[in-house]
Amino acid sequence: MNAPDPRAPAGTPAPSRPPVPPRPSAPTAPPAASGAPRRAPTGRARRAGWFAVTALAAATALLTSRYLTLDPEVFLDEQRAVYLANELPLVLHVGGGVLAILLGPWQFLPRLRARRPGLHRVIGRLYLVTVVATGAAGLVLVPKALVGPIAPIGFGALDVLLLLSTAVAWRAVRRGDIARHRAWMTRSYALIFAGATLRVWLVVMDAVGVPFDQAYAAAAWTCWLINLVVAEYLIARAPAPAPAPPRHVRPGDPAPDLRV
Numbered sequence: 001m002n003a004p005d006p007r008a009p010a011g012t013p014a015p016s017r018p019p020v021p022p023r024p025s026a027p028t029a030p031p032a033a034s035g036a037p038r039r040a041p042t043g044r045a046r047r048a049g050w051f052a053v054t055a056l057a058a059a060t061a062l063l064t065s066r067y068l069t070l071d072p073e074v075f076l077d078e079q080r081a082v083y084l085a086n087e088l089p090l091v092l093h094v095g096g097g098v099l100a101i102l103l104g105p106w107q108f109l110p111r112l113r114a115r116r117p118g119l120h121r122v123i124g125r126l127y128l129v130t131v132v133a134t135g136a137a138g139l140v141l142v143p144k145a146l147v148g149p150i151a152p153i154g155f156g157a158l159d160v161l162l163l164l165s166t167a168v169a170w171r172a173v174r175r176g177d178i179a180r181h182r183a184w185m186t187r188s189y190a191l192i193f194a195g196a197t198l199r200v201w202l203v204v205m206d207a208v209g210v211p212f213d214q215a216y217a218a219a220a221w222t223c224w225l226i227n228l229v230v231a232e233y234l235i236a237r238a239p240a241p242a243p244a245p246p247r248h249v250r251p252g253d254p255a256p257d258l259r260v
Contacts, residue, residue, distance in 0.1 A: 050108065056196045056200075060101060061098040067094045086140065089141050093137035094134075096131065099127075100192045103126055104127060127166075131162060132163065134159075135159045135162045135166075139156065142155050151216055157224075158194055162191040162192065165184050166184075169188055182238070190231035197224075202216065
């Protein structure tokens with residue numbers, strides 16, 4: 001303890017030392033996140049994926065559109081009698097599928113949505129009609145599919161999920177929920193794209209020597225289950241939709257159109 005200063009008057013408190021400023025502490029690192037951030041695909045990867053999907057969709061549409069001629073020579077031998085007895089469901093299923101698989105990729109172009117929202121809505125409505133046609137007609141043809149009961153059940157599940165996912169996407173956009181709409185449209189197109197992955201699967205299985213019946217029964221499930229897994233991956237890493245800019249509403253102005 002320091003002795004009191006004898007020069008200070010009695011009763012006068014001793015002067016206190018000036019406080020010493022604390023030394024600046026080294027900057028601390030921010031706390032680590034609980035999980036690694038999800039990385040969205042780069043613009044180049046998205047463009048490459050879009051072109052690949054669109055090209056495969058066009059090839060599939062060109063290949064399957066031969067069925068619209070109703071020429072018995074292009075039908076599978078095992079299904080020729082079934083197709084000739086169900087020409088209307090066949091035309092609706094194939095025609096709807098061809099249009100849907102061709103229209104779908106254009107709905108995922110951000111520039112088209114931003115610059116031509118009217119065209120985006122028109123394509124979306126056409127896509128909705130074609131999905132209903134191909135899904136409903138597919139359910140009519142499902143009981144007559146090859147390699148029962150495994151393949152018919154797989155294709156039936158595909159048609160039901162296609163119709164349900166598209167209905168949820170349509171309901172979401174009617175309510176203005178754009179994020180939910182885009183997620184369910186991604187699932188819907190993943191299911192439509194099963195028409196392409198089905199044929200890829202059959203070609204690969206034939207190349208490695210798998211019997212047709214086994215490959216067909218497996219493809220009835222894998223052609224859309226794998227697509228849905230990829231769709232969920234893309235949905236989880238998709239950037240959130242940009243918020244709409246603030247809009248000053250004046251009396252008499254029409255309500256904003258939230259549809260896409």
